[in-house]
Amino acid sequence: MVTNSSWLYRGISEIFPDQPDADSPTENLVKRIEQANHPLRVKLGIDPTGTDIHLGHSTLFRKLRAFQDAGHTAVLIIGDFTAQIGDPTGKSEVRQQLTPQQVAANAETYLKQVRPILDCETPGRLEVRHNSEWLAKLDLSNIRELLATMTVGQMLAKEGFAERYKQGTPIYLHEFLYPLMQGYDSVAVESDVELGGTDQKFNLAVGRDLQRHFGQTPQFGLLMPILLGTDGVQKMSKSLNNYIGLSEDALSMYSKLEKIPDTLIEQYFELLTNRSLDHLPDNPRDRQKLLALDVASQYHGKENALNAQAAAIALVQGAGSQSDAVPEFSLSSVQFPSKIFYLVSATGLCKSSSEARRQIQGGAVKLDGQKVEQADLTFTSSEALRGKVLQLGKNKFVRFVE
Amino acid sequence: MVTNSSWLYRGISEIFPDQPDADSPTENLVKRIEQANHPLRVKLGIDPTGTDIHLGHSTLFRKLRAFQDAGHTAVLIIGDFTAQIGDPTGKSEVRQQLTPQQVAANAETYLKQVRPILDCETPGRLEVRHNSEWLAKLDLSNIRELLATMTVGQMLAKEGFAERYKQGTPIYLHEFLYPLMQGYDSVAVESDVELGGTDQKFNLAVGRDLQRHFGQTPQFGLLMPILLGTDGVQKMSKSLNNYIGLSEDALSMYSKLEKIPDTLIEQYFELLTNRSLDHLPDNPRDRQKLLALDVASQYHGKENALNAQAAAIALVQGAGSQSDAVPEFSLSSVQFPSKIFYLVSATGLCKSSSEARRQIQGGAVKLDGQKVEQADLTFTSSEALRGKVLQLGKNKFVRFVE
Structure with a gap:
């Protein structure tokens, strides 16, 4: 099939390998999509280490949905096993280990929140897998084989590790397992494309290496930018309190979105809606309202979103600048x-x-x-x-x- | 029991921890021996990666025998599993992986050569174990637990790793498994003392750490010096052709030992015989002959050793300085x-x-x-x-x- 690939490139940060002129389906994702005679398997791994899913996480699920809508199979991997190891990416400290019970509970909450984004109905469009399915079966010989594919130098070159090693912050050896386990997931599900944030490039590349090691065609990595939070300055994160949670009620979601700084509006439209960026309202206030209504509708339905809008208007009219201080x-x-x-x-x-x-x-x-x-x-x-x-x-x- | 511990200290390089004045059986091995109400479990791990066992290896087995003779249990661990991973100690390059068949064949040859040194008859004095028994059962969670006990910095501080890392020689991640597996052996057999060459100190210390992690009283490490070869200069080793193999015939063994340089004689007597160093012959030539006869007797019996001596004398008398050139x-x-x-x-x-x-x-x-x-x-x-x-x-x- 010949693809209109604008959906593929919308909002992304990078696709690798990326040889736009290459004819090879191993070096050019558009060619791979065009030449495939079956739906591609598009992997997204989530680690149920927390339950605070916010719009920053949603961008990956929205891209996954775009693949589903183009006829491909979303392979959603619940990292129930890797969550017990913990992803050291971007962490300055070693992570707390979770119990299997915590992981299971988190996974359930997580899935409930992201299901509205995905096509969970059309047959063949969604595969939900738990990586304990294959990782729990690995023995020392298998793990030896995985470890033998990488050197200490390669691992320490990884962002996060490099800084910690330089600063003398302890890096525990089990942290090296994470990228390999995550990469082995790609082998286990035979993924064609893996989605991740820009901070996941190393892990996605390990997946390519391991697929090659096990005789598979390496996946493409598709990286999405990190969404800035409502402050317009830092990465959206619960701990910075600049986030909009997927489980927030319609009014709360609406109220936060209608105050998004103008500098962020375009990126938010691009990453969080399907609207054409060419036809946004001229008036900044109208852009904010449209964004808020669109996103709130996605998670709460149009009627609830409109009610939230009405309530927000009433709040502003009634309480003036006090709207944040509703008892x-x-x-x-x-x-x-x-x-x-x-x-x-x-x-x-x-x-x-x-x-x-x-x-x-x-x-x-x-x-x-x-x-x-x-x-x-x-x-x-x-x-x-x-x-x-x-x-x-x-x-x-x-x-x-x- | 109160011990005459001269057998314990004979020829050793180091015992750790070593607090000769401490009364604690966790810090003073003599106290541990005296206060134990059961035989100590004395671990020696061998990696059946080769078949060329020589007198340099025998010093550890002789110390193990001394423990047996003092009433303790020798726990000889055949590293059939670790041999497949390979010990990176002192190696400048990553080691070739052996097949299980090679390992089994090597182990058999190895055991055959060292059995004459050990007390294989007295009940309760010898336990031969294969570490695949416990290592093959480890899954990713167990391995994660082992890896999490150490940091990259600690591992890279290990002799051999440090130099390779500095020189930019690749260190593959699976090489980090070796010290942990070897250490876990101590947990599995609940060892009280582990014997090793001075180059094994790191691995023995990892055993202590892991025993502590798993709630056991940490073992003592007893390090034996590295035996110099017949050249009197370098470590005894097959590749340097300065070795005396345990499987060499009596005449060959005798002939090599009676030419040992005078500078080595005392250490050879100390490490390879039970003779008192206070009563050695004054004449250097007589010392050499006594050493050669004693050691050859250990491996070939007294009669064969005496025959070898007679043949050697005849060779020297007949061929003069040509004795090496017997057709x-x-x-x-x-x-x-x-x-x-x-x-x-x-x-x-x-x-x-x-x-x-x-x-x-x-x-x-x-x-x-x-x-x-x-x-x-x-x-x-x-x-x-x-x-x-x-x-x-x-x-x-x-x-x-x-």
């Missing part, structure tokens, strides 16, 4: 099923249940920007309320939290 | 069973069988220094002749070789 109300004190008039009173927006009923009947109460019509509206669990904002009149707000 | 006669051309008169003729010492018979009857033929009494003395195979010297009169010699 929170914990749902843990509420007994379900619970009616809305009770909640309006329990949160303290009204002094009594009867006042709450009156305000609802007078049309002064909104939930995430939508007017509440019936005082007896019943919620059977906290699920439907979590993260939503309850509003009385123009400037009294409470946000439900777990 | 060889290959037994491969002889059909067995074969009679001695035929052999005297076949070697060319006599011109005909009838002359050979006459010379034998006249008492002019000796085999390894012993007069041949009967012309019809029959040999059923080459076994009994190999390495022996056939002598006619005072100055005609032929040595049988395979």
